[in-house]
Amino acid sequence: MAVMEHTLDVRGLRCPLPVLKANKALRGMPPGAELTVLATDPAAEADFPAFASETGHALLSATRDGDDFRFVLRRRADG
Numbered sequence: 001m002a003v004m005e006h007t008l009d010v011r012g013l014r015c016p017l018p019v020l021k022a023n024k025a026l027r028g029m030p031p032g033a034e035l036t037v038l039a040t041d042p043a044a045e046a047d048f049p050a051f052a053s054e055t056g057h058a059l060l061s062a063t064r065d066g067d068d069f070r071f072v073l074r075r076r077a078d079g
Contacts, residue, residue: 006025006036008037011040015043022051031077033075034060034073036073037071038069039069040067048069048073056076057073
């Protein structure tokens, strides 16, 4: 079965909006689906690992290219 992948572009938004929008998007996705988040807020670099740790979603990768951040999260299996 293929993993469902979604992209959320929150570039230009400031904390806490990127994490709040990612949380809302993940709630609407099936367990195991992946969400790629594109962000520019410097706080996102710390916010997304903390968000994943607190919610149980898996942070698969976190990369930075200049001022652009890319986070890939997998929705937790238990909803």
